[in-house]
Amino acid sequence: MSTSVGQHLLTFHPAGVYREIQQALTKEGIMNVVIVGAGPTGLMLAGDLAQAGIEVTILERRASTEANTTRAFGVHARTLEQLDIRGLADRLPGQKVSGVRLFAKARIDLSSLPTRFNYLLITPQYEVEKLLRERAERLGVKIEHGQEVIGLSQNADSVTVKTTTSTWEAKYVVGTDGVRSKVRELIGLPFPGKSVVKSIMLADVRLDTRPQEAVTVNAVGDGFAFIAPFGDGWYRVFAWDRRKQVDDKAPLELSEVREVTKRALGTDMGMHDPRWMSRFHSDERQVPTYRKGRVFLAGDAAHCHSPAGGQGMNTGIQDAANLGWKLAAVLNGHADEQLLDTYQEERHPVGRAVLRSSGAIIRLAMVKSKAGQAIRNAICGFLLNKAKISRKAAGQISGIDIHYGGKTRASDIELETGRLFEALRGGRFVLVTNEARDTPDFVTTVKPKNPVAQPILVRPDGYVTDWDDAKYR
Incomplete structure (x- = not known):
């Protein structure tokens, strides 16, 4: 246990x-x-x-x-909340993306997440x-x-x-x-662990044509491409070519990135002037x-x-x-x-x-075969069109639904002065309570704007813990 x-x-x-x-x-x-x-x-x-x-x-x-x-x-919602607790989130530049399309019509909607940061920040x-x-x-x-x-x-x-x-x-x-x-x-x-995919190409580029969606991604049998905006005119491109698997240190030309992107997305969007390009391989290890x-x-x-x-x-x-x-x-x-x-x-x-x-x-x-891709697109599209499944996917990818057993994420509730996440900025425990209460020196007591049914003790990382379990004396 x-x-x-x-x-x-x-x-x-x-x-x-x-x-x-x-x-x-x-x-x-x-x-x-x-x-x-x-x-x-x-x-x-x-x-x-x-x-x-x-x-x-x-x-x-x-x-x-x-x-x-x-x-x-990209910075996801739960990470933005952690940065907000430290007074940093609103200072981070980038482009806000309300959803991410995975394949064809399969899209994860982030806009309904219960947070100020119901988006992915591309930065x-x-x-x-x-x-x-x-x-x-x-x-x-x-x-x-x-x-x-x-x-x-x-x-x-x-x-x-x-x-x-x-x-x-x-x-x-x-x-x-x-x-x-x-x-x-x-x-x-x-x-x-093991290596999952080799020779992924990365490039930060300019585009002549702006993508129709904020985050554009698609996979075909022999490759995939992903494009996301930084919000300042630069775009991050991931591309992978099943036909050409080379060492991470192999030279990389923009023409190779353009060719794979065009194959996967139907266009390379006129990418030019790369400021950085690299290859890497992706492992799964822990x-x-x-x-x-x-x-x-x-x-x-x-x-x-x-x-x-x-x-x-x-x-x-x-x-x-x-x-x-x-x-x-x-x-x-x-x-x-x-x-x-x-x-x-x-x-x-x-x-x-x-x-x-x-x-x-x-x-x-x-997935390599066209039949397999069609099945993938159909199943993912069908499932992510279901509100409950879509919400669960959004909660997982954003980190909002991460919990530690009975320790769940605290909502950023309104206080008589400010918000809970602002009260957490001192790196201390915060006790939300309707009435004054004696607490240890490392706990800040705050009063909610709207009364709470019982006191809420929040850890410095923004998770609710149990007051009785804490055994303060």
Whole structure:
């Protein structure tokens, strides 16, 4: 049986005692948390920890001037809610898309989702990173560039990380260093799975002709193509050619992307002036455990899957939202260390579900025969025209329906002053109640605009937890 998160929340340790602990650790040269990897997952986690007063340093292999050209292109509703909780969502540029067409008339409608963010926001990953980096640095996070990890060891009290230039010691280490994670390798965790599709082409291009739909996708027997707008005149193109399976490092010309796109969509829409092109292969892999001792894995270091559904960056950011407040609670003396085990219990099943859903979409896209394609289009179109099924698909792909057993997503209810997600911006628990109530120092009490039947306790990551289960004293 999964252990309740609330069972590990303890009596608040007096601030003076905690300061003494922190000072002792500092004297010994032991940091609180070292994060390896400055992508969206690492930056999100670092910002959350810093918000809670936790000392954190990010070690990043890339030089500070090196651009991060990555394939993530969209931010889903639940991730936007997490960014809203941090005061960032409304600052993120991009194009809002109310639905996604999969095949022929099969379309997932996002407009009816119960959220302010009832859409997919098409925006390049570097825009998300920019916001998260600014927040992390504003909160005091140190980002050390040019730090390639070459060694890692741990004992009962700390973890030592060696890079090509330095040695770092911390109470906890989190590997957010991507699919080829060095942290995962050094702690000896396997990454079981398989390659699903090879030689996918990516390109950011201009178009002469604007697509009829905001997100355009289609699959034919020997290939598929996907086009999405960034909202600034640039478009992201994914294309795959069954006829030409080459190594990821093979040269890529725009003419190849245009040819496959025309074959799949009937037109290449006059694409030109690519600013970036690349090939990659898509694997489905997941580590058996997201934690080994004092070392955790999150994002692509813990799980990877096909780009279908645009789940990768979103799942990583939500990993960080789950782990961050738990690490902070333990390090700030609000909870015992067993709380950290709930990260695996809650997030590993989510990663597994994403592998299954994105895998199903990519396999449907790769159906080769015309008869098979016709059956696929008919069945998917029929099912997604059913309101109940369409809503379930939208909830899954957007992350809105993610829950952790009895811990469900909190609605952004109106308060006497502002909204619930605004009240969560301090990184604290929030208790929504009609009447005043004594609470621990790490809980903010707010009054709803409309009375609630009973008090609602919301975790820092926006999930409702049970007050009795929390065992506050």
